[in-house]
Amino acid sequence: MVLRVYDTKTRKKRVFKSLESGKVGMYVCGITPYSKSHLGHARCYLSFDVVHRWLEYRGYEVNYVQNFTDIDDKIITVSIAENVDYTLISQRNIDEFFEVMDKMNVLRADHYPRVTQTIPEIIEMISELVKRGNAYSSKDGVYFEIDSAPEKYGQLTGQTLEMVRAGAGGRVVDTGSGKKNHRDFALWKLAKSGEPYWESPWGKGRPGWHIECSAMSLKHFGNQFDIHGGGHDLRFPHHEAEIFQSECCTGVEPVVNYWMHNGFVNINGEKMSKSLGNFWTVRDTFEKYSPLELRYALLSIPYRSPIDLTPEFLEDAAKHHQKLISAYVDSFSNEIQVDIDLASCGKSFESAMDDDFNSRGAIIEVQKVISSNRGLGVEDWLEKYAGCILGLLPSKDELLDESKRNRMAREGIAEIVEEFLVERDKARKNKDWDRADDIRDELKKMGISIEDGEDGTSWKIG
């Protein structure tokens, strides 16, 4: 079996081969913590969490690095608006990020470097770029000079220098910045009064938006690494800027072997955005769906496709996830021979994942196993595939806790429920169906659902 990965740069799926045998260096652009994590973040880090898990399953030792851009214009804006230090804003949102990602079973990366803790490396990198003639200092900062390496332009988007100039049209006017060319981008921005700053050879200021990722990946991986991931929108300018910075600084290319970009989240067919008023934070969504139900929903579409979250779609996902849990619990005590070919389901699951991490195809196999008689082997199968790889199962401890809580809740009301059931049973024996159905409705109102079976009537909460 061969793992194939879609690479944005070559625009095709390529057989995955790591630079160093058995090891993978993976860098995923992290958040700029100026507000609460939203569903777009959830999708991105969930997608790469599955990539992370699958690579490990395939035997790679993965070094996963994800940064925090913890100083940036937007953070400064929020800190001014709230009149608190910018570090409070970023820390608050980083805490929030970890909390919601943990709940969704996102495994931690190996390193979470922050811009504010990488300033010396960033300054060193900018100095090198200046020395090599790829960057220049001007009145308001240091800029990367695109014309120093024009052949690198458009590697991820296919655009040429001329196209961008034409497309930018009337918007490209003199902005009063010190850029020689409007396509140049900032490496170091000099601080305006009142803004946070660090000392540098070019004066007090802060890093530009793109340089941190280059400096951090260089620090953690050296001149080249295997996978660079991020949201689709980061291809340009952010990731193209990284190519400029890293490759010009080290003289080694390509800096990245596989560029991976996840698709976006739409809400009811519309782009999720603050201005449309359909901007969902992860925490908002938790009020309606459990973290793992949300995880199920977001993984049920391949990571590169746009995902349209509609109420129907989310309800379905939640339902399927609940079914998964009950199948898992059922499988604990089931001693019967399983009625499907688990090995072949596992094989199909693995082929789907090997085909550019197709979690949709993988989930289809999970659904097949759930629909089986949940016999011998299902527990292990689900733990391995739905649990370890897709991360969709809560831990057994949690499940046991929950069933304990359920049991206690059951004990609390068992007596009264049993009374109802005895009465209903009597009614049924007398073929008084109206009475029997009334009792069922009554119980439903109390939050008890019942099911008639061969061995009498069973009931559960919910």
Place this chain on the structure above:
RNA sequence: GCACGAGUGGCAGAGUAGCUAUGCAAUGGACUGCAGAUCCAUGGACCCGGGUGCAAAUCCCGGCUCGUGCUCCA
């Protein structure tokens, strides 16, 4: 406007020429007083228009629609 990506049954999604996946939902039937669960069965699609092929969802041309980006005071 330019670039890149995408348009397959109710939803999701495989599929680079012939055997028309798969999952969920739906429908019919079985079983149940009914409901639920389960089992069996079934229908249903390839954005539009041309072209090349014995044969096209799959190749070519044109068009339409949608998404993202086009440099950080969008």
